[in-house]
Amino acid sequence: MAEEYKAPLPNPTPDSKPFWEGARRHELRLQRCRTCSEAYFYPRNVCPGCLSTDVEWFTASGRGTLHTFSIVHRGLKVTPLPMPYVLAVVELEEGPRMMTNLVGVPADPEHVRCDMPVVLEWADVTPEATLPRFRPA
Amino acid sequence: MARDRLHEMRGRVAIVGAAESDEVGRLPGKSALMLHAEAAHNALADAGLGAKDVDAVLSTGRQTANDVPEYLGIRPRYLDNTQMGGCSFIAHLQHALCIVEAGVAEVVLITHGESGASRVGMGGGDRFAPDTPPGQFEMPFGIGGPPTRYALAQARHMHEYGTTREQVAEVAVSTRKWAQRNPRALMRDPITVDDVLSSRAIAWPIHLLDCCVVTDGGGALVVTSADRAKDLRRKPVWVLGTGEATCHSIISQMPRFHVWDAAVMAGxxxxxxxxxxxxDVDLAMLYDAFTIVPILALEALGFCKPGEGGAFVANGRTAPGGALPMNTNGGGLSYTHTGMYGMFLLVEAVRQLRGECGERQVAGAKTAVCHGTGGILSASATAILSTER
Incomplete structure (x- = not known):
């Protein structure tokens, strides 16, 4: 039997709820400003490019590159993956960056490179919460 | 804004009192507020002033702006609880400059106290609660403490510039050499680059000896106008320049991971x-929560070109006897790091500029730069201090 998932989970707020509801459906929902066309993440009700409130949701491709990473060896009591694991910042092909985990590759700097292509993989970690993870493309 | 008026305030205020808590290190017998108070008492005594002389209190921590004044029995006319992380107290120095110049206050007390190791009287409050941006968009991916997140900047710096862990480790080695000259430093045994590289991995590329120590302690400053400074017992340390900036709050939003934009702007x-x-600088006090941080700061502040920070610190350039004395107290890496360490940068700079540093004194030090990080490279504050104006 799988062990109970104990790592921190998000408590969505009104601005972020569409993102986390999209995650449950395995849709990567981002926002775009209708005024300046900037796509952005994390979710908010104003555009961080121009402060317009005229913003819309869209579904991203799930493709991107590994912008930077660290390999976590110790220091946490509860972790989303067994240590060592790759803490990652992915740059989505639509432009925004997001924190995530890189899976499907040894957690070793010999095997993980900045700018490597990556692709989204959803993780249904509890019946209520789904987290975006990425693996090498 | 077309142009700020800060340049008109150059050399118009001075630090006239500076002190730390009686001890720094592991102090389970003292709460955070006790450390604020001890440092405030010591700094005012250093300035030859009393609580009644103080008309502004600038401080931060887990408390409200009211808590430190109440604990000290001071009723200031100006309060400031600006919380931008470890560099807050350098930003407070800029705020002190502004309020003294505006005539809102004449004698400003800036305090820091933190039970970073023993966690006594630290209160609650979770900035990473699950309904905050970091709680929703970083915590679920296993960020834990600061090392995992500072490592993201170091990894990109290594990728962009070819910086090596060996180069970065030099910062720990040089800083430890300064700590050996500071009897109050927590870590005083000599270390080598190999020791840093082979210390246990925390969050690659950051290993244990790339990380600051975790301690308890406090510090405080007394700042006043040039007029008031004339009659006080201490030779003034003049504030020549200040800057503060932020470029993100949570690390995943950092605009460029290999360039510290907040530090560029503040600098x-x-x-x-x-x-x-x-x-012009005789002494650089550059916040060193991790070995990569002073390297990013040296580049951002223009001591070297972007990408050259690793080469810059080679061959003991920042160690005792090197061309640029850096973190002469032994830094956050080896001296003390309470959590918001920025106050200790300022206190050490004042001591050096007054010539009080004994074995680690930088001969003839006249001008110092203090530079801090707040959050995860989120904010920066810079101050340039001098014995002359």
């Missing part, structure tokens, strides 16, 4: 106000 503001340049 440019401080240099412009002061009229000084890096080559």
């Amino acid at each position: 440019e503001r401080a240099w412009a106000m002061s009229g000084a340049k890096p080559s």
Whole structure:
């Protein structure tokens, strides 16, 4: 039997709820400003490019590159993956960056490179919460 | 804004009192507020002033702006609880400059107290609660403490510039050499680059000896106008330039991981106000929560070009006897790091500029730059201090 998932989970707020509801459906929902066309993440009700409130949701491709990473060896009591694991910042092909985990590759700097292509993989970690993870493309 | 008026305030206020808590290190017998109070008492005594002289209190921690004044029995006319992380107290120095120049206050007390190791009287409050941006968009991916997140900047710096862990480790080695000259430092045994590289991995590329110590302690400053400074017992340390900036709050939003934009902005503001340049500096006090941080700061502040920070610190350039004395107290890496360490940068700079540093004194030190990080490279504050104006 799988062990109970104990790592921190998000408590969505009104601005972020569409993102986390999209995650449950395995849709990567981002926002775009209708005024300046900037796509952005994390979710908010104003555009961080121009402060317009005229913003819309869209579904991203799930493709991107590994912008930077660290390999976590110790220091946490509860972790989303067994240590060592790759803490990652992915740059989505639509432009925004997001924190995530890189899976499907040894957690070793010999095997993980900045700018490597990556692709989204959803993780249904509890019946209520789904987290975006990425693996090498 | 077309142009700020800060340049008109160059050399108009001075630090006239500076002190730390009686001890720094592991102090389970003292709460955070006790450390604020001890440092405030010591700094006011250093200035030859009393609580009744203070008309502004600038401080931060887990408390409200009311808590430190109440604990000290001071009723200030100006309160400031600006919380931008470890560099807050350097930003407070800029705020002190502004309020003294505006005539809102004449004698400003800035305090820091933190039970970072023993966690006594630290209160609650979770900035990473699950309904905050970091709680929703970083915590679920296993960020834990600061090392995992600072490592993201170091990894990209290594990728962009070819910086090596060996180069970065030099910062720990040089800083430890300064700590050996500071009897109050927590870590005083000599270390080598190999020791740093082979210490246990925390969050690659950051290993244990790339990380600051975790301690308890406090510090405080007394700042006043040039007029008031004339009659006080201490030779004034003049504030020539200050700057503060933020470029993100949570690390995943950092605009460029290999360039510390907040530090570039804060530094440019401080240099412009002061009229000084890096080559004028006798002492650099650059916040070293991790070994990569002073390297990013050396580049951002213009001591070297972007990407050259790793080469810059080679061959003991920042160690005792090197061309640029850096973190002469032994830094956050080896001396003390309470959590918001920025106050200790300022106190050490004042001591050096007054010539009080004994075995680690930088001979003839006249001008110092203090530069801090707040959050995870989120904010920066810079101050340029001098014995002359």
